[in-house]
Amino acid sequence: MTKGALPGLTLCNNATLRRAGRKLGRFYDDVLAPSGLKGTQYGLLYQIHIGSEPAMGAIAEALIMDLSALGHTLKPLIRDGYVETFADKDDRRVKRVRLTPQGGLKLDEATKLWTIAQQRFEAMLGKDQAAKLRAALDEIATLDFDMPPAR
Amino acid sequence: MTKGALPGLTLCNNATLRRAGRKLGRFYDDVLAPSGLKGTQYGLLYQIHIGSEPAMGAIAEALIMDLSALGHTLKPLIRDGYVETFADKDDRRVKRVRLTPQGGLKLDEATKLWTIAQQRFEAMLGKDQAAKLRAALDEIATLDFDMPPAR
DNA sequence: CGGAAAAAGTGGCATATGCCACTAATTGAA
DNA sequence: TTCAATTAGTGGCATATGCCACTTTTTCCG
Numbered sequence: 001m002t003k004g005a006l007p008g009l010t011l012c013n014n015a016t017l018r019r020a021g022r023k024l025g026r027f028y029d030d031v032l033a034p035s036g037l038k039g040t041q042y043g044l045l046y047q048i049h050i051g052s053e054p055a056m057g058a059i060a061e062a063l064i065m066d067l068s069a070l071g072h073t074l075k076p077l078i079r080d081g082y083v084e085t086f087a088d089k090d091d092r093r094v095k096r097v098r099l100t101p102q103g104g105l106k107l108d109e110a111t112k113l114w115t116i117a118q119q120r121f122e123a124m125l126g127k128d129q130a131a132k133l134r135a136a137l138d139e140i141a142t143l144d145f146d147m148p149p150a151r
Numbered sequence: 152m153t154k155g156a157l158p159g160l161t162l163c164n165n166a167t168l169r170r171a172g173r174k175l176g177r178f179y180d181d182v183l184a185p186s187g188l189k190g191t192q193y194g195l196l197y198q199i200h201i202g203s204e205p206a207m208g209a210i211a212e213a214l215i216m217d218l219s220a221l222g223h224t225l226k227p228l229i230r231d232g233y234v235e236t237f238a239d240k241d242d243r244r245v246k247r248v249r250l251t252p253q254g255g256l257k258l259d260e261a262t263k264l265w266t267i268a269q270q271r272f273e274a275m276l277g278k279d280q281a282a283k284l285r286a287a288l289d290e291i292a293t294l295d296f297d298m299p300p301a302r
Numbered sequence: 303c304g305g306a307a308a309a310a311g312t313g314g315c316a317t318a319t320g321c322c323a324c325t326a327a328t329t330g331a332a
Numbered sequence: 333t334t335c336a337a338t339t340a341g342t343g344g345c346a347t348a349t350g351c352c353a354c355t356t357t358t359t360c361c362g
Contacts, residue, residue, distance in 0.1 A: 012265070013272055013281055014179040015194035020288035021172045022349075023215050027296045028165040029350085038350095040318065043166035057340060064174050069319040071342065076317070093327045093340045114163070121164055124294050129287065130164055136276075136284050137171035143275050145178045173319075180320085189320095191348065208310060220349040222312065227347070244310045244357045 024121070031117035035110040041077060042114055044070075045099060045107045048083060053096045055088065064141055082106050175272070182268035186261040192228060193265055195221075196250060196258045199234060204247045206239065215292055233257050 028039035037045070047059055056074075060067045074097070077083040082103030088094035099107065122130045179190035188196070198210055207225075211218045225248070228234040233254030239245035250258065273281045 011269075011285075012194060012197075013269065013285060014175050014190045015197075016285045016288045016292075017168070017172050017175055018191065018194070018348095019215050020291040021168050023292050023294070024165050024168055026350080030296075038317070039165045040169065043163060043169070046163075046166075055340080064170050065318090066320050067341065068321080068343080072320095073318060091328070091340085095341065118162075118164065120296070124296070125287075125291065129290075133284075133287050133291075134162075134164060134167045136280065136287070137167045139280075140171040140276065140284075141167075141174050143174070145181075145271070145275070169318095177320080189347070206310080216348090217350050218311070219313080219351080223350095224348060242310085242358070246311065 027121065028114070028117045031120070032110055032113050035106065035113055037106065037110050040073065042107075042110050044073060044077065045082060045103060045110070048097050049099055049104070049107055051097075053086075053098045055094045055096050056085075057094070059097065077103070178272065179265070179268045182271070183261055183264050186257065186264055188257065188261050191224065193258075193261050195224060195228065196233060196254060196261070199248050199250055200255070200258055202248075204237075204249045206245045206247050207236075208245070210248065228254070 025039055028042075032039055032042055035042075044059075044063070047062060048054060051058065051062075054062075056070060057067060060070045063070070065073075074083060074085075078085070081100055083097060084100050085095050085097050088096050125133070176190055179193075183190055183193055186193075195210075195214070198213055199205060202209065202213075205213075207221060208218060211221045214221070216224075225234060225236075229236070232251055234248060235251050236246050236248050239247050276284070
């Protein structure tokens, strides 16, 4: 009976998304485990890597996450020496972020594992399905939920 | 420049799912805010509601979440008097969960708000798109990620 | 029957995320 | 120039989730 239809809340978009997120997150986490990074941390390192010494705010915006949440999530990575921050030359309010050499190596190491997870997942769901899913998710990410409260 | 294409990690299924999850989660949380419940808590109350005094393990399985995580998430709901637990008559290891009368009322109240969130979201993404998305997400939720480690 | 193994939760520890109240640095007028 | 808004982050507090080490019950055998 453990197999079969999923009971309940199959109607709530939010709950369904969260549930799938827990499942997929654990999978990526498991595969990335040998590197010592969680899926979230891998994504964050990658985002920093592809940016040009991005400011905290720029990262938060790209990842659609709260600025303070980003700050918290960054701490273990800084503590472990994968990331470092420095003040922007022209605006001292701005704090920029970059990978340390160690962080770069760790990212490379983790990318090998990530590729495995990515391939295994896409082999199961289907490359097309996965691409369509990401497209739909990206669409949600760009939606503008602001009409009612007016302004 | 704030608008436009999403930079980076649009390739990682996990990162994309998490990002959309943060966005959608905040939307549902905002709409549910007047009830004092978060989207996660609403989903949990609902899951308990549709079950027959479900055991912790049953809930965790349905929501695909860690049993201990469920225990932690349940605490604030118990503290606030929306949920109560009791030992199973036949197996004292099992702890069953049910809504209190207050919890039932709160669920009804929150459901009105949830309906608004759900409708607003589906109006933006499209009912079809939303249904397809949930189907895809449910498929992920049922995938069996266990081959490599063999057994 | 009696002890090993399995099943269901709990507690502690760590990361992931958000919101709110603040602080510091800039920008914009008057 | 000077002081009120705005912008970028930080810290504290609370929930969301996981994993691991245990404790308590049951179940299973020999």
